[in-house]
Amino acid sequence: MLKTSAKLNNRILFLILFLSILPIIHIGSFSMPVLYLLIPIVTAILFLITYRHIKQFGWASIPKVVKLITFLFLLIIVEIFISSILSAVTTLDKFIFPTDTIQYVARFIFFIGFIYFFYKGKIEADTFIKYFLIFLSAAMLIGILQWIPWPGRELFIKLYPYRTGLEQLERLGLPLHQLRVHGIAQIATANGGLATLFFIFGFSVFKYYKKYNILSVSLMVLSLVNVFASQARAGLLALLFSLILFYIISIIMNGNIYKKTLYLVYSVVMGIVIFVFLYLIKNPFVEHMVYRWEVLVETGGGPRVDQMKYFFSMLEHPFHYLFGLSKQVINQSEFSYGVEVEPINIFITYGAFGFMIQYTLVAVLLIYFFKAIGKSIENKAALTLIVASFVGLFSYQIFSIAYFFFREIRIGLFPWILMGVAIGVYERYKIKENEFGLKE
Numbered sequence: 001m002l003k004t005s006a007k008l009n010n011r012i013l014f015l016i017l018f019l020s021i022l023p024i025i026h027i028g029s030f031s032m033p034v035l036y037l038l039i040p041i042v043t044a045i046l047f048l049i050t051y052r053h054i055k056q057f058g059w060a061s062i063p064k065v066v067k068l069i070t071f072l073f074l075l076i077i078v079e080i081f082i083s084s085i086l087s088a089v090t091t092l093d094k095f096i097f098p099t100d101t102i103q104y105v106a107r108f109i110f111f112i113g114f115i116y117f118f119y120k121g122k123i124e125a126d127t128f129i130k131y132f133l134i135f136l137s138a139a140m141l142i143g144i145l146q147w148i149p150w151p152g153r154e155l156f157i158k159l160y161p162y163r164t165g166l167e168q169l170e171r172l173g174l175p176l177h178q179l180r181v182h183g184i185a186q187i188a189t190a191n192g193g194l195a196t197l198f199f200i201f202g203f204s205v206f207k208y209y210k211k212y213n214i215l216s217v218s219l220m221v222l223s224l225v226n227v228f229a230s231q232a233r234a235g236l237l238a239l240l241f242s243l244i245l246f247y248i249i250s251i252i253m254n255g256n257i258y259k260k261t262l263y264l265v266y267s268v269v270m271g272i273v274i275f276v277f278l279y280l281i282k283n284p285f286v287e288h289m290v291y292r293w294e295v296l297v298e299t300g301g302g303p304r305v306d307q308m309k310y311f312f313s314m315l316e317h318p319f320h321y322l323f324g325l326s327k328q329v330i331n332q333s334e335f336s337y338g339v340e341v342e343p344i345n346i347f348i349t350y351g352a353f354g355f356m357i358q359y360t361l362v363a364v365l366l367i368y369f370f371k372a373i374g375k376s377i378e379n380k381a382a383l384t385l386i387v388a389s390f391v392g393l394f395s396y397q398i399f400s401i402a403y404f405f406f407r408e409i410r411i412g413l414f415p416w417i418l419m420g421v422a423i424g425v426y427e428r429y430k431i432k433e434n435e436f437g438l439k440e
Contacts, residue, residue: 009122010131017135020417021142021184023160024410030099035110035413039102042109049116063427065368066115072361073108077101079323079354086319087326096328100349103409110413111420118424125381125425129205132418133215136198140222143183143191147176147229160186177284181229185411189340192232193399194411196239197392199223201418203246204388209380228285231292234402242395249373249387304402307339311348324351342400342407358406365393365419372426382429385422392418 019034053061084098117123145156146168157168162182171179183191202219205212227235247264251257278286314333315321327349330338339345347355369390376382392415396405406412 006123009117010127013123013128014131017131017417020413021135021139023184024186031409032102033106033410033413036102036106039106039109042113046109046113046116063119063423065364065423065427066112068364069361070108070112072357072364073104075357076104076354076361079350079357080104080327083323083326083350083354084328086323088328090317091325091329092332098327100327100407103407103412107413107416111416114417114420115424115427118421119428120424121428125385125421126211128421129209129381129384130212130215132201133205133212133219136201136414137215137219137222139184140195140198140219140226143181143195143226143229144222146183147179147181160184162186162188175284176229177288179229180231181226183226183230185408187410188230189232189234189403190408190411192227192230192235193238193396193403193405193408194414195223195226195230195232196235196242196395196399197415197418199227199239200242200392200395201388203242204384204391207246208387209384211380228289231289232403233292233296234399237402238395238399241398242391245391245394246387249391253373253377304340307335308341308344310335311339311344315348320351322351322353324349324354326350338407340403342404345404346406362393362397366390369393369419369422376426376429379425379429382422382426385418385425389415389419389422 016035016038019038022034024031024033025037080098080101085095089095118125118128142156142160146153146160149172153172154169157165157172160182162168168182180188181191182188183194185191185194199220202216202223206216206220209216224239227239247260251260254260275286279290311325311330311333314325314329325348327338330336330349339348343355343359346358350358369386372386373383373390376386396415399405405415
């Protein structure tokens with residue numbers, strides 16, 4: 001019976017991860033990932049499980065971090081409704097249901113759902129790591145199949161189009177260095193950030209799990225190609241920052257700062273030498289990359305600065321600073337997508353209160369993962385997932401200076417799935433340690 005149940009759970013995990021890389025669907029004017037269709041089912045299951053668990057074991061049996069995260073997510077959702085009522089009603093003279101709450105609900109539901117299933121040992125961490133490597137590699141391969149010339153390129157562009165996909169199809173005759181891969185994210189910048197997260201997971205598995213080496217190396221290579229083919233400057237910055245974080249974590253865990261620093265300096269110098277050499281011989285990919293950075297500097301930040309100036313000029317009342325303009329007001333503004341600098345966008349949309357709650361959630365998770373790194377060294381699966389979650393979440397905050405982390409709807413569930421599994425596996429590991437008296 002247990003084996004049958006385990007097989008069923010593994011199949012459910014396989015299905016969820018498969019659905020996570022499918023193209024978004026359109027219901028009316030709302031576009032969403034296929035996984036969002038499961039929200040009512042997952043919500044009902046979680047409600048019943050939580051009710052039974054609390055009734056049997058009491059509220060105290062739920063890990064503290066889960067209680068705190070639940071509280072913060074509920075605060076975020078309440079704050080979004082307050083923002084919508086105060087700003088949308090006073091500005092637009094009507095209440096429009098804040099559909100942006102659906103994104104936060106989806107993240108919370110799947111996040112908590114994955115915590116529960118791995119905390120209870122319904123699915124083995126090894127199974128998740130293997131499946132995740134497979135589907136992340138498939139996701140990155142889709143981006144490459146949109147990029148390189150081959151007979152099926154148009155099909156993958158139409159399956160995962162940027163807007164209507166017509167602009168991408170019209171540009172197919174251009175050289176590869178002038179094409180930006182949009183991938184499963186369907187937006188090139190978002191695809192660059194997603195590729196960085198996937199590289200981080202592949203590197204974590206290769207370095208700490210010491211298993212599935214072919215899969216993890218394949219994922220790293222495919223992810224790097226997507227970062228550069230997406231020409232996402234924020235993705236490149238996040239990637240470089242992640243390597244620095246891996247270096248810091250390695251020193252904290254193993255010491256030997258001299259040797260590791262020497263290796264880092266050597267790697268950086270060699271990377272610069274190779275980059276300069278390619279630029280001097282006029283490699284088109286490197287030249288185009290340098291050109292994009294030059295444009296950013298020459299324009300003083302590009303259109304993002306104009307977006308910030310425009311929205312700050314709209315903050316006219318004290319409650320705008322406290323609770324923001326609301327997504328409903330922004331949707332009907334000149335820049336309907338908001339500010340592509342997420343910390344500023346959150347402040348503009350949800351005000352100081354919303355900014356404080358959302359980044360408190362990020363800070364809580366980062367502190368939790370950082371503390372857990374040293375305590376999970378004896379469990380390779382837990383360590384791998386914790387390190388990947390810490391580096392991935394931190395790096396995504398660097399990425400968010402040029403695009404969205406919280407607001408990205410198409411691929412926004414991947415980090416939360418990873419972090420949910422990491423917390424579930426680690427909290428289960430802590431219980432086992434306490435049972436055997438291995439640690440306090």
